[in-house]
Amino acid sequence: MPQLRIALAQTNPAVGDLSSNADKLVEWTRRAADAGAHLAVFTEMFLTGYPVEDLVLRTSFVDASIATLTAAAKRLADEGLGEIPVVVGYVDRTGAAPRTGQPKGAPLDAAALIHRGRVVTRTAKHHLPNYGVFDEYRYFVRGDRLPIFRLHGVDVAIAVCEDLWQDGGPVSAVAEAGAGLLVVPNASPYEREKDDVRLALCASRAREAGCALAYANQVGGQDELIFDGDSIVVDASGELVARAGQFREELLVTDLELPLADRKVTPGTFPVDAGDGTTITVERLELSAEPLPAYVPEPPTIAPRLDDLEEVYSALVLGVRDYFTKNGFQSVVLGLSGGIDSALTATIAADAVGPDRVHVVLMPSRHSSDHSVGDARDLVARQGLHSRLVPIEGIVDAFDKEVDLSGLAAENLQARVRGMLLMGLSNEHGHLVLTTGNKSELATGYSTLYGDSAGGFAPIKDVLKTTVWQLSTWRNSQAGRESDLLHHFAEPPIPENSITKEPSAELRPDQRDTDSLPPYDVLDRLLGDYVERDMGKGELIAAGHDPELVARVIRLVDLAEYKRRQYPPGPKITPKNFGRDRRLPITNRWRETPSS
């Protein structure tokens, strides 16, 4: 059978920074060529970065994407890399006339095949995801082509990301048309334990398409999303052949033996029923008909999977690092209370950007216990952070002189004074403010708007409290280790007392979290089922949760969500508005007007 060596470029592009992504395309294609690869596959929308949100509705942006692709093709040839075919994602457009309901400019989530200085063919994502974190019906129109190109005697098909996740469409067209290999550029965000789902999906689609499948995924943090890499190659029977690491850039080079293409099948286009009510045009091309002379294959790489806690911790560190770096920050600031949430947040920050760029502020009030400042100082000493002490009592007294606030209003005031101090220091020194709230607190509304929730990035907002403790213990167990995602701390970086003491917001005398909330082990199991697994009330009770607790927690969560939306961040409402507020990706480098 013919052989092919394929290289999957699992990389971290910068959204909006087309020229640096193009540089990266050349650099990684050279690495692929140096490794002797016969085909290089980059990720979905690699040249623009993913996701680009409302940027895609700007004509100038789509123009720039298309021009970058054409220039990159030429540049690859100019730099002696024209012989290796490259599959790469970018943004294109259909050129269709404007009509109501169609995204402005009719953009496509496209992929191109580049060879010998030319863009040989173009295709685009057929299935547009519009659930969960995706809103692609807002941004793209549907692609309806399936290119299959013959390379060294092997027919190679191209599909994009979601086309793998949904039934019908390009995968069933591959089955109908026949191919030896299906390559799939992806930008598939991390979710806990998604790696298992992803492997099973690749295996089942390979069997459905009747050919080997190579899945190249983006890596890195982009605003609220984290991409975990985990690129995969499976054979036609769905067996795992090769797999890249998680949360790191990697060129995954794999030798495959693939079926010889039928010589009677020649270039041309023909329609295929896509099995989803649409028709797909298959386009056959030929780059090279003859198989390569036989060569000795390299053994494939299968990177070991991270265990569950290391996987989550790695995602958090990479998320903070990329938000910090891609936004051009030089330092972070956060409030350190002595409690476990801020202790873990500080540690993640130190791992992400280095302890020397982490500034912590100790802001005790009259309700703070002695151990609070003590435990915070202990952490500062263990990690070598910058710290300052700013007691808030005098400021709270100044407010009390002007307005009478009691109960919850007085508790919120303390949290807001702390939030304002951090924002003031951020405005003065340019620090990124990290908030320290965990998911159990936030989901149940145990948090102050414009207080502890004020800040630019919330590293543990999706981590339940019980997982906060587990991650802290895990991180301490890694003391002495050093890696790309772990700073070297000789001693456990988190004080044991912060892990073991009873949680308290310390906003009134002798306050305990359990005054307002169920015990965290009980609460978190329920939040997992209600918030993450989206069970309804009946399902929750059927799953064995206490009916009274179910009713109480549903009320808390729904009320918290209601309050969050009732008091939104920014301003909202009214006639002839921006429509939906424009959503530009935060960490992006695209500027229509060059910055001064």
Added chain:
Amino acid sequence: MPQLRIALAQTNPAVGDLSSNADKLVEWTRRAADAGAHLAVFTEMFLTGYPVEDLVLRTSFVDASIATLTAAAKRLADEGLGEIPVVVGYVDRTGAAPRTGQPKGAPLDAAALIHRGRVVTRTAKHHLPNYGVFDEYRYFVRGDRLPIFRLHGVDVAIAVCEDLWQDGGPVSAVAEAGAGLLVVPNASPYEREKDDVRLALCASRAREAGCALAYANQVGGQDELIFDGDSIVVDASGELVARAGQFREELLVTDLELPLADRKVTPGTFPVDAGDGTTITVERLELSAEPLPAYVPEPPTIAPRLDDLEEVYSALVLGVRDYFTKNGFQSVVLGLSGGIDSALTATIAADAVGPDRVHVVLMPSRHSSDHSVGDARDLVARQGLHSRLVPIEGIVDAFDKEVDLSGLAAENLQARVRGMLLMGLSNEHGHLVLTTGNKSELATGYSTLYGDSAGGFAPIKDVLKTTVWQLSTWRNSQAGRESDLLHHFAEPPIPENSITKEPSAELRPDQRDTDSLPPYDVLDRLLGDYVERDMGKGELIAAGHDPELVARVIRLVDLAEYKRRQYPPGPKITPKNFGRDRRLPITNRWRETPSS
């Protein structure tokens, strides 16, 4: 030709409050019957309210919607209203098996025909809008039926909202199948001057369908949206026959002469090519074949259009009132500076909820000029608001003692102290905090996060500064008038000095807005083109804007948007998150668990 008297119920449903919407259905059907109408048409998703966002993904909510419809049909008959056919919007489901990418439960944006205690037929929106303020691919699956029912010898077709705005689909199926009247339940949000577009659209679709068209639209504020009513009846040639008022509930009763249905066309279903790549099933039904005895028609109502400024002002008042009322607030609070933005905001609030429920706080700093407090006190006296004076100097000094902040950080601190005072009073007394920023400021970033932008509702956030002045002058010119949307003020409610003085944030000595921004008349023209009309840089220059100013304003606007997203409201990021945060409508009454 046969006659029909139709009644369009232009009403203000409450999102999530199914039982009160059902009560309203009965009450307004009774009004229609009392007026002698032969058909009543309610708005899109009337029984659930519109929009319901993520509520539609809850099984229990869709169950409740369907059960409410069935019960309402029976109740209408029980109360002697069974003879008048009623077309009403609600939420249904297809019952399709779950699959990737399909909204949970496969919900439908449905409309039903009710008659004699039964749900005679059901249909659903075919074109799902997913642009601007709409995200319907996230929530609904597509409908593919077109019911046409014979009523007193006239064939009446039903389509839903967006099906009117896009080419192909139900309207072209009506043209193909033939009908005498097309009724369209809508929930179409207000935009400035949308009434002109809407009439033209109804006229052109009536000509395309070859029949008269009756368009019933929702009215009222719902979170960030305002629905303006403006229900319309046109004849088959597109001529306006009747039109309801704007921003008010109204039963629009209209007598029509319509073509006699072809007796040879009998009940049954058949497929029609919808002209958009799909097939629609036409379902013909018969309620009554014989035309009514001739009767003397009533003259039709054509409500006069509001002029542009009154239209905008009405939208703002209704938006504040419905947010306030539907969320169950009893009072509002805002900071009154003596400037025009807070003066207009206070006036809108007084018109919306009455001066006795408006609390204002005067919060002068060391940089406030004498006229600031004077002008604010003048407004309080003119309108009879509750006011208190809280100087912020002592609080700012207390911060200064603990941290050194200079420049912008010091300016922001003052705005944040004010924001915290308002939030503290809100927490203590339950007031809704109104923010006072206008669109020119917000678009260019001339605003402080967690400072003047802190609050629950921003009445003038979509009003450019030049329009703020125009609206203030207009409102003063209406002194002495009283209406549902204007409180009776014998004298002009806004001090002339607040309108005429030069704008300043007063956050540092002798500060003027023009230190940081272009003159507002120049700025607002450019913001209109860039932000509202979404022109690119080249288009802006071609439209005659100064190229340097274009570059500067694009930078300001894009940077402000970037900063807003960089420092978001609430927490964001990370692995295995809520996915996209759930979006429940704020002003809704739906509770899976009855509140305790």
